[in-house]
Every structure is written in C-alpha cells, then in structure tokens.
Amino acid sequence: MGIVLKQSFKNTLFIYLGFAVGGLNTLVLYTRFLEDEYYGLVTYLLATSNILMPLIALGIHHTIVKFFSSYFTKVDKDKFLSSVLFLPLLIAIPMGFVGNLFYEQIGNYLSAENPIIKEYTFVIYLVAFTCAYFEVFHAWAKVHFETVFGNILKELYNRVAVMILLFAVYFNWITKEEFIYYLTAAYFVRMLLMMLYAFKLYMPKFTFARPDNFKEVLRFSIYIIMAGSAGAIILDIDKFMIPGKESLETAAYYSVAVFIGSFIEAPSRAMLNILQPLTSKTLNEENHTEVASLYKKSSINLLIISGFFFVLINANINELFRLLPVQYAGGALVVFMISLLKMYNGFLGNNGAIINNSKYYKITLPYSLIMAFSVYFLNKLFYYELDMGTDGLALATLIVIFCANTGKILFVKRKFSMTPFTDKSFLMIGLIALLYLLFNFWDFTFSDIYFLKFPIHPILNMFLKSVLITVTYLVLVVKLNISTEISNISKRFYK
Template identity: 60%
Template sequence: MGIIFKQSLKNTLIIYLGFLIGGINTIFLYTRFLKDDYYGLVTYVLSSSNLIMPFTALGIHFTIVKFFSSYKTKEEKDKFLSSVILLPLVIALIMGYFWNYFHNWIMAFVSKENTIVENYTIYIYSIAVSCAYFEVFYSWAKVQMQSVFGNLLKELYNRAAVTILLFAVYFNWITKQEFISFLSYAYILRTIIMMLYALKLYLPKFYFSLPENYGEIMRYTLYIILAGSASAIILDIDKFMIAGKDTFDKAAYYSVAVFIGSFIEAPSRAMTQILQPLTSKSINENNSSEVENLYKKSSINLLLVGGLFFILINCNVSELFKIMPKGYAGGELVVLMISAAKLFTMALGNNGAIINNSQFYRITLFTGAGMAILVWVLNKYFYYNLNYGTEGLAFATFLSFIIFGIFKVWYVDAKLHMFPFTKQTLHMTLIIVLLYLSFNYWDFNVGNVELFNFSVSPIINIILKSSIITLLYIYIVYKMKISDQINNLMARFL
C-alpha cells in the first residue's frame, strides 16, 4: 500500500484544494456573480455533457486500465493503444453529424421557462467530447502509475478556470452569456494538455494492425461503458430532470446541496486513481490475495476518512447555509442523504475496480443501466408525482446507491469470495453515528460578529465545532486501532 498512500496523499491534497476552490465558487462566487438562473443553466449544460460523455468515451478509459498491463512487449502495447485511441473520435463525429436530432431531444425535456438553453446545446457536445478524450489520456497516464498531474488537471484546473471566468464576469470582461463558451474552451485546452503529458510519458509507435485479442477488447469496451460513471450519472440525471419541471434556479439550489454532500468523497477519488491500475495488475497476475488485501484496506480506510468529513459537513451544514443567499438555505436533508450515499459507496473500497477488471465485468453494464433507470423512475415518482421537491430527488439517489451497492458487495463475494467488511467496519460505523448524533443538535452561542458588514458568526461556529469533532475523532480511531495504515501514518507524523 506504499505507492497507494504516497500518490493518494498527493491526490487527496489536490482534490481537497480543488474542493476548496470549488466551495468558494459554489458558495460565494456563482451565487453572487452569475446569479441563480445562469448558474442553473451552467449546471444543466455540465450535467447534460456528463450524461453524454460515457457514451462518447465508449469505455476506452477503462479498457486501457484493464488491458495495458496484460501485454508484455512494447509492440503489443502499441498495437493495443493504436486500436482503441480513435474509437471515441468516431463516436464524436457520428454524434456531431446527428447533433440536430440530439438538440431537439434535449429541448423536448426542458420546460417552457428554460428555453434559454436552446442557444447552448452545442457546448454540451463540445464539453462531452473533450471530457471523453481527457479521461482516455488520463488513463493512459495512470497505467504508467502517474496519476498526480492528471488529477491536478481533473480536480483543480476546472475549478480554477471557473474562478477566473467568474471574476471576468464580475469585472465585465465577458458577459454571462459568454461564460459558458469560455468554459468550454477551457475544457478543450485541458484535454490538449493531458494528451501532451500522456504522450510524453509513453509515446507509442502507431500500427494499423489489430492486437490478437481485439474481439475481447471490443466486448469489454461495450460492456464497460457505464462503469465508474454510474454514480456521477445518477446525480446528473437529477439536475437534468429538474429543468423539465422547475426553473433553472432550482437546479442551482440543488447543485449547491449536492456539492456540499459530495465533499466527503474526495479521498475515494484520490485513492481510486492509483487503486484502479494496481487492482488490474493484481488480477492480471492472478494474485487474488493481493486483490482481497486491497479490497479490505481500501474499504476501512475510506470509511474512516470519509466518516470524519461526513460528521463535519452534516454537523455544520445549517451554519454553512447562513453565509449563503437565502434561496440556497433549507438543503440540510439533501446534504445528509447525498453524503450518506457517498459514504456507503466509499465503504465499498475498490469494489468497482475489482468488478471492472475481473472476468465478471459484464455485470457493470447491467448495474450501471439499472441504477440509471431506477433513479429515473424514482425521480419521476418522488419529484414529479408526489411533489417532494429536491428532497425527493436526493432520496431517490440515496436508495439507488444503497440498493446497487449492496448488490455489488454480494456479487463480488458470490463470484470471487471476497468481502470488504470486518469488525472494524462495525466499530467505525458506530463511531460515526454516535459522534454525528452528539454534535448535530447544538452550536456555540457566538452571538452576532460582523466583519466588513458580513456576519462571520457562522464561520466562527464552524471552526470551533469542527476543531472539537476532529480532535475527538482522531483520538478515538487512533486508540481503537481501526486502521493499521492510518495508525502508522499518524505515529510517523506525531
């Protein structure tokens, strides 16, 4: 786990810095510089592109991780890369040719109040294609065991670009209408940078011949399309469906709550970058003991780290909403359900990587499609039929994550006889629940403190409460020896 911790630590720092910048964008800049309706429009464009991206990428980014380490010679590796690199381009060209039909399909799903999106659907296409090829070249770098730079571009670059563009709007250098077009250019530039870096790490000799196992590669690619993107797709379906019933400002409010709830998954995203190729390598070498070892360790470590942020976020979310415009308040229940769904997913460890890289990868198509269909049906029921609002969307998401998460744990156990949970999992769950219940229902009585006509009382409250929670949490998990890796890391630090 040494290489995992080394790169995961760097990736975690990058991701949390990205989340910090994203939090500033979400809580302060978007809500004040772009306003609710255009923020909702940006959310809709990005969510729609995220829904299209997996089908554009065609699962090639997972295919590279799966097969690259199985080839022994450079010629075999080069033939493999040559055979898969152009497939997303073919899909993108076909999609571009028929984009008028996709445009009309998108417009059929938005309400009359949101027809403004009609002028922006082309950016859905450009962002989807650029993100697809970014993921392809990011995987190209990850199989060289170099995930940090790509993670920097994925997690930090976008949010920094948004910050710059929001200030450009504020200073009237660009208009609100131009914001999305400049944002799409930033995505395209990011893909070009990632491509140059990947080719610098490994420059293949391009062949016009196919690898011997090309049939197996294509079967895997078609089955794996939704793998790894299912959880993101579910949240994007939520935002996509809001525009069919309510105005874009509702999508903005929901996006903020989802962002806050999703904050806890940063360690998972960091560790996954290096766990995917390591898991693939261990499976290709038939090293089942190492796969199981990675499974159990990643599960408890992610639950431990994610649990801390789950408590911090949900115990402070009411104070956090106080420093935002009034329209964004009232999303506490959404944050709780989204963060709980994310925490459960983190507790599964590298379950997804095991399934994706094993001989049972075909199930990913059915689980990914099943999650998408289930959340669509539940959203229709809770949001459209019962009018439960965004809490209904969050509950539908929560149920989908839990149901299919349990299924995937059962599936790996049934097929590979590997189970991620231990008695430490139970101990860790009890710690999280007890600390959440202990700190959620009270706050410090700070009083009203203002700085430059801005109330900083909620910020002071968050800092004081978070400090106590963090120290107590670290002390408990260290004394109870929940994770050997975390204890060793803390011992070296201390």
C-alpha cells in the same frame, strides 16, 4: 499500499484544494457574481454533457485500465493503444453530424421549459467530447501509475478556470453569455494538456495492426460503454430533470447542496485513481491474496476519512447555510443523504475496480441498467408525482445506489470469497454514528457578529466545533487502532 498511500495523499491534497476553490465558486462567487438562472444553466449543461460523455468515450478509459497491464512487449502495447485511441471518433463524428442536422429540434426539446437553454445546446456536445478524450488520456497516465498531474487537471484546473472567469464577469471583462463559451474553451485546453502529458509518459509507435485479443477488447468496451452511460444517468439525471419541471434557479440551489454533500468523496476519488490500475494488474496476475488485502485496507481507510468529513459537514451544515443567500437555505436534508451515500461509497473500497477488471465485468451492465431505470422512475415518483422537491431527488439517488452497492458487496463475496470488512469496520461505523449524534444537535453560543455586513458568528461556531470534532475523532481512531496505516503514520509524529 505504499504507492497507493503516497499518490493518494498527493491526490487528496489536490482534490481538497480543488474542493476549496470549488466551494468558493459554488458558495460565494456563483451565487453573487452570476445570476441564478445562468448558474442553473451552467449546472444543466455540464450535467447533460456528463450523461453524454460515456457514450462518446466508448468505454475506452476503462478498457485501457483493464487491458494495458496484460501486454508485456512494446509491440503489443503499441498495437493496443493504436487500436483503441481513435475508437471514440466512431461515435463522436456521427453524433456531431446528426446533432448538427437536427440541432433545431434537439434545442427546442431541451428548452421547452427554459428557452435560454436552446442557444447553448451545442456546448453539451463539445464539453462531452473533450471530457471523453480527457478521460482516455487520464487512463493512459493511470496505467503508468502516474495519477497526480491528471488529478490536478481533473479536480483543480476547471475550478480555477471557473474562478477566473467569474471574476472576469464581475469586473465586466466578459459577459455572462461569454462565460459559457470561455468555459467550453477551457475544457478543450484541459484535454490538450492531458494528451501532451500522456504522450510524454508513453509515446506509442502508431500502427494499423490490431492486438490478438482485439475482439475481447471491443466486447469489453461495448459492455462498459452501456454500463458507463447508465451510470452517468444515475449521477446526473436529477440535475437534468429539474428544468423539465422548475426553473433553472432550482437546479442551481440543488447543485449547491449536492456539492456540499459530495465533499466527503475526495479521498475515495484520490485513492481509486491509483487503485484501479493496481487492482487490474493484480487480477491479471491472478494474485487474489493481494486483491483481498487492497480491498480491506482501502475500505477501512476510506471509511475513516469519509466518516470524519461526514460528521464534520453535517454537524456544521445549518451554520454553513446561514452564510449563503437565503434562497439556497433548506438543503440540509439533501446534504445529509448525499454525504451518507458518498460515505457508503468510500466503505466499498476498490469493489468497483475488482468487478470491472475481472472476468465478471459483464455484470456491470445489468446492474447499471437496473439502477438507471430505478433512479429515473423514483425521481418521477418522488419529484413529479409526490412533489417532494429536491429532497425526493436525493432520496431516489440514495435508495438506488445504496441497494446497488450492497449488491456489489454480496457479488464480490460470492465470486471472490472476500469482503471489505475487517474486525474494526463495524466499530468504526458505530463511532461515526455516535459522534454524529453527539455533535449534530448543539452549537457554541455567540452574539451576532458582522464584518462589513458579513456574518462572522457562524464561522466562529463552525471553527470551534470542527476543532473539537477533529481532535475527538483522531484520538479515538488512533487509540482504538482502527487502521494499521493510520496508526503507523501517527507513531511517526509521537515517537
């Protein structure tokens, strides 16, 4: 776990720095510098591009991670990279042509409830294209076990760009309309930076020759593209569906709650950046003992870290919403459900990497399709028919992904005879539940304190509760020796 922990630590720092900047953007700048309608528009455009991105990428970012370590000579590696690098263009070019040909019809369909969308429909395609090739070159870096720079671009760069552009709007250097165009340009710059870095790490000699297993590579890509597209629907279909019933402002309010609940997934994203190629390598070497070790260690460590942030966020959520404009309040239940889901995702460890990079990767397609259809119909039921509002959207996502993740645990148990559980897993779950119940239902009592009409008392309350939660949580985790890695780290400070 040495290389995993080292790069995961760096990645986590940059991801949380990105979340800090994103939090400032989401909770302060977007809500004050950009009209709610335009914030909702940005949310809708990016969510829709995320749904489209896997289709354009053709699954090549997953293909690179799975197959690159199976080639041992530079000639074979060059054949492989040369073959897959341009495959996304087979989708992107015809899609762009058709989109341009039927732009009017597509724009009218997407903007039926919110006419402002029509003018910016082309942004969806451009952002999806740049994100697709960014992921391809990010995977290129991952297989060389260099994940930090790509992670900075993925987690921090966009949020810093958004911050700069929001201040540009505030100072009237650009208009709200130009904000969207400049943000699109920022995605192109990010893609080019990632491409240059990938070529710096490994510059292949481009060739028209194909690797011997090209049919298998292509078959894997086709399966993954369909599974990835279905997976993207699961993650972003809710933000896509909101403008079909309500205003774009509602998408903005929901996006804020989802952002807060998603805060706890940073450790998982950080660790999986390096675990994915490492898991692929150990599976290609048929070293199942090491795979099982990575599975258990990643699960317990991610459960500890994500559980800590689960308690921290939900214990402070009501005070946090008091700092936001009143129309953003009322999303505490969405935050709870999304954060619970993200914590469960962390508990799975590298489960997804095991399935995707094994000979059983085809199972991801039916799983993803079932999940995509399920979340769509549950969204229709809860949001449109039962009129449960955005709480219904979050509940649909929670139910579908919880059931699917449980199925993945059982699948890996049946096929590989391994589980993510250790003897401390359920002790840790009990500890998280206990601390959540202990800290969630009380607050420090302060008189109302304001500085330049900004409330300070919620911040004081959150700060003191967070300190108390942090100390209690860390002491219990170390004393109970939940994780060998965390215990060893703590010994370095208390020798």
